[in-house]
Amino acid sequence: MFVDPPIHYDTVSRQYLLNNEELVPRPSSQHRHMETHPLIPQRPQYGSEDEGLSHSRPEWTDIKAMQFWSDMFPEALARFKSTVTEPKGRAKTKYSIRILDDWDAVYEKLEKARAKYQSEGGRVGLLRKVRRKAADHVLPVAETTKNVTKIAPNDPYATPVLGAVQILLDAVKVAADVRNQVLTGFDGLIPAFSDVELFLGTFPRDVSVRNASLELTVATLVAIERAIGFFISNEFLKGLKAVGMGSHYESELLQSLGDIDQKSRKLKEEADKSHMFESHIVGKKVVTGMEGMRQLLTDHLIERDRQIAFEREMYRRDMEVSRQEVAYLQIENARLLNTACTPQRNMVPPHQDLDQNELRQYVDAQDIDMKDCAFAVDKTNEFPARERTLVEQIIHTKHFQDWIMSPFSAKLLVHWEGHLPKTIADISPLTLFCVSMTQILRANHRFVTGLWICGLHADPYESYAGGYYMISGDIDFDRIQPGQPGDIDELVKILELLVQQLPETITLFCLIDGVILFEREEADALPVLACLLRLAGDPNLRAAVKILFTSCVLVSRISKALPTASLLVIERGVAQDxxxxxxxxxxxxxxxxxxxxxxxxxxxxxxxxxxxxxxxxxxxxxxxxxxxxxxxxxxxxxxxxxxxxxxxxxxxxxxxxxxxxxxxxxxxxxxxxxxxxxxxxxxxxxxxxxxxxxxxxxxxxxxxxxxxxxxxxxxxxxxxxxxxxxxxxxxxxxxxxxxxxxxxxxxxxYPFGSNVTVWTESEVHRIEIEEQRASRVTGIRYSGDGSGRKGEEFRASANVEIILSAGALFSPKLLMLSGIGPKEELGKHDIPVKVDLPVGxxxxxxxxxxxxxxxxxxxxxxxxxxxxxxxxxxxxxxxxxxxxxxxxxxxxxxxxxxxxxxxxxxxxxxxxxxxxxxxxxxxxxxxxxxxxxxxxxxxxxxxxxxxxxxxxxxxxxxxxxxxxxxxxxxxxxxxxxxxxxxxxxxxxxxxxxxxxxxxxxxxxxxxxxxxxxxxxxxxxxxxxxxxxxxxxxxxxxxxxxxxxxxxxxxxxxxxxxxxxxxxxxxxxxxxxxxxxxxxxxxxxxxxxxxxxx
The missing domain is CATH 3.30.560.10 (Glucose Oxidase, domain 3)
Structure with a gap:
């Protein structure tokens, strides 16, 4: 659509640049508009790494694969060893878990003990198999015995016999129940420890969640140690214990298995509390962030009013000086012409402002973008709370505060590291930030706001598509002769003329979310962005124009991003080999x-x-x-x-x-x-x-x-x-x-740009620091300049910066030779100390x-x-x-x-x-x-x-x-x-x-x-x-x-x-x-x- 578009987005410098520099008025030496600053809020450190909007909970099938063990196991094992006494004689067997280094080894030890217990090989295993099958069928026998007991005579011989049978049957039944509970008691570990993995990852700094996770892990270790004891103990002795203890048989073991469920429930309760607390904190942070935004805007108005008062006073003084100069010239001219002349007191009439309300009605058509604002607000909950909170923290950065509080026009680019949107539904957290900021701005009559968040509207027949939409978002065309989508240049002129007439008490905010999406030719939006950049750089505007771009495009290298800079690279080694x-x-x-x-x-x-x-x-x-x-x-x-x-x-x-x-x-x-x-x-x-x-x-x-x-x-x-x-x-x-x-x-x-000079086989001797105040580097001393001359020392001056990249062995050497390092080390070699730092x-x-x-x-x-x-x-x-x-x-x-x-x-x-x-x-x-x-x-x-x-x-x-x-x-x-x-x-x-x-x-x-x-x-x-x-x-x-x-x-x-x-x-x-x-x-x-x- 554009053979030679007026503007393009530079992915290296992360800025919109004009293809024709003549479109931008050259600022004078008193030009006060701020330059573009990049701002890069970091993404949250927790939560899903998935770049999409859906965050599914991972499903674990292997406890050993979970990530929390390396951090949790040592502490849990130490607590377990200090609070629970090891069974007598266990340390001498191969089944002690207290000497193991990780969960894998513990679980493997449990499995070996369980396998030994369930083994049915050999004569002992065969007897164990027969005995357990009998125990599994003991219930009907026990019930029959109860019925026999009821009808049996109260005979001194019959009663003891039946009583003994009943005791044995009860013991067998209890032992069978215990065996089944122990064998199945660890089946719930995967969901239990899945909760540990999830909650520790979600609330890594919550002490209560960590303690609950620790208690669950310790309870599991206790249960495992007791279960191993059950699995490896003598079958005959276990039978005697079942007879002697009855319903209390292995009560400690069963209690420890129950503790796992109880600790797991406690962990979930703590996680629920943490979730509620974090949600509350996030909500408070968002509210605090918006209040901070309002305060910044109030500060902007204060600064703006001060600047207006200052400029008016300067204007009055300039006009008084001009009046006196005009009067003097008139008198001098009259004297030269021998004519009497009285100085005229007429002045050029001041600029006639349009009525502010009328201008706002022309320039601030707020209802056009409400559809997209509502759409973005509806999607708020689809972003993790931490991402929303993080973006709100933009207002606490120096770049943003400087941009918003300055009484002058300014541009700011905010970069969000994320995916490039492919559909209109694929907005970023910065979109929500722009919408929230717009809602605050529109509550104050001194701010005029243009919001564009729909660079993805690509259909030229859609009413919300292209540059025409961007203009209609800023101008109420019910009051002006309607333009057509093809009349972009004419519409841009109308926008520019209207903004030029805004009074000095107004600040125009232009928020362009996902700026790279507006550069596509089918969007027909480049002339509008060029117009906004011209307005933000126009020193003759009375209103301040603030432009906020958001972008998900990364920057590149210095030599390409700063093509006007002159860079010198000095390499001690050869150019190639x-x-x-x-x-x-x-x-x-x-x-x-x-x-x-x-x-x-x-x-x-x-x-x-x-x-x-x-x-x-x-x-x-x-x-x-x-x-x-x-x-x-x-x-x-x-x-x-x-x-x-x-x-x-x-x-x-x-x-x-x-x-x-x-x-x-x-x-x-x-x-x-x-x-x-x-x-x-x-x-x-x-x-x-x-x-x-x-x-x-x-x-x-x-x-x-x-x-x-x-x-x-x-x-x-x-x-x-x-x-x-x-x-x-x-x-x-x-x-x-x-x-x-x-x-x-x-x-x-990384090939160098054309603005880079490379000298190889040259060695830097030291960095020069300004003598008057030991705080500013001015250049370097070096030998060799790529011309083959050796031994002779040269000087190269640095007007901007020196970047030292000599490696961890030679960078400290150069700093110390330059007087930057430990004073005791520099003193050994009679090097004057410029800055005392622990270099080397x-x-x-x-x-x-x-x-x-x-x-x-x-x-x-x-x-x-x-x-x-x-x-x-x-x-x-x-x-x-x-x-x-x-x-x-x-x-x-x-x-x-x-x-x-x-x-x-x-x-x-x-x-x-x-x-x-x-x-x-x-x-x-x-x-x-x-x-x-x-x-x-x-x-x-x-x-x-x-x-x-x-x-x-x-x-x-x-x-x-x-x-x-x-x-x-x-x-x-x-x-x-x-x-x-x-x-x-x-x-x-x-x-x-x-x-x-x-x-x-x-x-x-x-x-x-x-x-x-x-x-x-x-x-x-x-x-x-x-x-x-x-x-x-x-x-x-x-x-x-x-x-x-x-x-x-x-x-x-x-x-x-x-x-x-x-x-x-x-x-x-x-x-x-x-x-x-x-x-x-x-x-x-x-x-x-x-x-x-």
Whole structure:
């Protein structure tokens, strides 16, 4: 419809832009209209992740699959052990549940006891079968006995005999009843614990719900322990007890089974109370939010009136000056013409305003959009209360308050991370916000409001469709000659002329919900949006024009979003290297000229090893040389990040849009159905292709795939179809940043815009800070400028910002060289202190111990057979299939808790938190520069097993070697200085070594360790494995930690114009490989930076 439309929606900058800049009047230097600010309210952290309006309750069929156990079980077991005495002698049997680490083991113990009790094999089992069948038919016999007793003579011989028979029959009946109740007493656990799973997820902070859930879990453990005692006790003794105790037989056991039902009912009652309380709170918040909106609008009117009074006074003064100037010129002109002239006092008549009521009747046709308002209100209850409350909190943000309170015209874009609507019924919570705001605005005669929420009206014959509808929503055409849908340009002129005549006491609010939907050509709405933007930017308007856009479209990168900015990228390494492009390009990286080749200080708790602390020395950094593993981490990691930083944008829900933005996801061939059904957690058009060995564009049918699946299952890991959706515990097919045999890395996926200058093989020496006030960066000092000149130092000035992304080892080095860091460290090297911050502290890395194994399958690892066959291309990616994440044993967590603060304990043992990781690779791989002491046997297939500690408690440091910028930093990761770290990693090595050694069908032999130690799992033997296979996996973080060194938007505290954007800002280790999280960090920061400008 439009060959050259006047306006388009820019998905990069998230703004409507005019295609012809001449349409917008150039503001003068005194132009006071505010610029557009993006505002991104975060989605709620609870409730369904389904983007639709319906939220169905999940149906559980397996108690063991429920998520709450990892958080609830340790506490419940501790309470159970402290309040209930263990039956005498039980601890010495194999049926004690008090030493177990998780619910799976407890339930398995119950099932084994039940199976033993129900066993009918052998002579004992046959007797048990006969006895129970007799007991099942005892009721009619008992009734017959009662009748016989009634007619029997009261004989001293007959009465005792019949009495004894009656006692025995009663005992058998009671025993049968007890047996049936115990065998069926646990059938209701699934619905009971489904309630626990649901209520804990719905009310995670409600102490009463948690306590009720805890009581239910403890009651279940009590019942299980007593039921196990019943199942394993001697049949003859149970018979005597039934005879002796009669109706009181196993009363404690039956009572404990009844307690489960009673505690389950109590949990439901507490959940009902919580629901009522939260509904009440939500209601109060909504009311409070609307009251806050009214107050903001009142404040706007106050500011507006003050501005009007100020402008009128300035106008009066200007007119007085003008009058005096005119009088002087008239006198001067008369003198020159020798004519007498009296100064005239006439002034240009003031602008004649239309009557305000008449203008409002023209411009404010309120009844047009009432149909859509009513439609939106009817759908209010279809949105979760938390989403409605969250959107109401927009009014508490600084951007919104600045926009609404300013006495001048202003524009604001509010972004809701959500699905793109496809039908008119598919409105967002922001729609409800716009409707509520409109209702408040229309209660005040000084506000004129235009509301558009129907960009989805696409039928040109519909009365509510297109630009004509938008205009008719603002103008009462009963008072003006009616226009036709085709007369858009004429109608726009009428709207513009009417708004130009609005008096200064009026504020026009234009609320456009789902703005991207109005840009379609069939909507015929672009000229109307262009008109509104012109009005909001017109410095000559007397009325203030406020425009609010809402959108569900994400932003992109800085260089594209700020095309007028001049950006300089300085890279210490080379521009490119052909070795990194193939998917196996990580292999030549170690010890080469495209890595930093930095070694740590000796590590006393890691067999005095100087571990490799290398990183990429090439454009694209470590993404060009890493192992390509693509794991995001657990949702709990990011929710804790948000808690530490005090900013929900870093929560799982806040980061998910940016995880999606950086990837083009190729589902696993084996899990394709599940991943396609859950595709809302993955991106489809990002710059980095993410695939799996079974779906990477080339055949990768590795011979050991099923054997390694059995290995992970032997470790107790369960197969999970997806570990990048927030839940990581278990094993899954690994996701990798490669496709079709090509590495996907930053320099390839994120090409720079034309406004970016890149200097490679150049090194920044320090950041310059303004001398007058140590708070503003002015530029950098560096050597090399891409021209090949070495040694000479140059200066580059920065007018806006400097963004430091040198990584967690080199970003702190540059800050300290610039005078930003611990004063005691800077003082050692005579560096003047600009800002005293704990830079370089809190270093975290993931320590790793790898073991190497020969297996009996032919050509099953890289390098021992053809590199490319019909079924397997060994060059297509890192040769591996699976990756697994595990929690530490309960006993280990309990020990660790004794050395942690309450806050640290909460983070360490949180539900869903991973503590160690395991994966296998097909070949003799090592993540260090240390040569393997024992060469792999020629022609043998090799498996490398990696054991990685992913949530270490140990913290190291990065320090300066000297003030010379060319010196490498001094890195001490302080590996395993925490006893808990050592215990978890050593346990992991023991577990994987045992599982690999005992894996059937492979004849696996650990060839890198002395034969005498292969069956030895003592600390000394594990230490020998550490010395042979100890390293890290280069996941450095925390040295410029968010919350102390930088704020929640990565700005260095105490310094204006300086940010750090890399893994050094991570506030705690993530249970993941870091490239996906680092990409998401950069994407979100690009969003924030663009929003600031």
């Amino acid at each position: 052909d070795r990194v492009t193939p998917a196996l390009g990580f292999a030549p990286g170690f010890g080469s000229d495209i890595e930093t080749n930095l070694l740590s200080t000796p590590q006393p708790n890691f067999e005095n090893l100087m571990v490799s602390q290398t990183s990429g020395l090439i454009l694209g950094g470590s993404s060009a040389v890493n192992y390509e593993t693509w794991t995001r981490g657990a949702s709990v990691d990011f929710d804790q990040w948000a808690e530490i930083s005090g900013d929900r944008r870093w929560s799982w829900e806040g980061m998910l849009p940016y995880f999606k933005a950086n990837e083009t996801f190729v589902p696993s061939a084996t899990q394709k159905g599940f991943q396609e059904e859950n595709q809302d957690v993955h991106g489809t058009d990002g710059p980095i292709a993410v695939s799996h060995p079974s779906s990477s564009g080339k055949p990768r049918d590795y011979p050991l795939r099923q054997d390694m699946a059995r290995f992970h299952e032997a470790l107790g890991a369960k197969l999970v179809p997806e570990n990048n959706a927030g839940s990581v515990i278990g094993y899954t097919e690994v996701a990798q940043s490669n496709y079709d045999g090509q590495r996907q890395f930053a320099a390839k996926g 502290k809190n270093l975290s890395d993931h320590p790793c111990v790898s073991t190497k194994w020969t297996v009996n399958k032919k050509d099953a690892s890289i390098g021992v057979g053809p590199m490319v066959t019909e079924s397997c291309d060994w060059t297509a990616g890192p040769p591996m299939d699976w990756i697994a994440f595990h929690r530490a044993k309960y006993s280990t967590l309990e020990t660790a808790s004794q050395h942690l603060t309450a806050n640290e304990k909460k983070y360490y043992s949180s539900k869903g938190k991973a503590h160690w990781e395991c994966f296998t690779m097909y070949g003799p791989f090592d993540t260090s520069e240390r040569p393997i002491k024992v060469d792999p046997p020629a022609g043998e297939s090799i498996v490398s097993v990696f054991n990685i500690l992913v949530f270490p408690l140990s913290r190291g440091s990065v320090k300066l070697k000297s003030s010379d910028p060319t010196d490498q930093p001094v890195v001490d990761p302080a590996l395993l200085t925490s006893p808990t770290d050592k215990e978890i990693l050593y346990d992991a090595v023991r577990s994987t070594t045992t599982a690999m050694k005992n894996l059937e069908g492979l004849d696996a032999v650990e060839y890198t360790i002395d034969k005498a130690l292969r069956d030895d799992f003592s600390d000394a033997a594990v230490a020998a494995r550490v010395k042979q296979g100890g390293s890290t996996v280069f996941h450095y973080s925390g040295t410029c930690v968010m919350g102390t060194v930088v704020d929640a938007e990565c700005r260095v505290r105490g310094v204006e114009g300086l940010r750090v954007v890399d893994a050094s800002v991570f506030p705690m280790p993530l249970g993941a490989h870091y490239q996906a999280a680092t990409y998401a960090l950069a994407e979100q920061m690009a969003d924030m930076i663009v929003g600031n400008y």
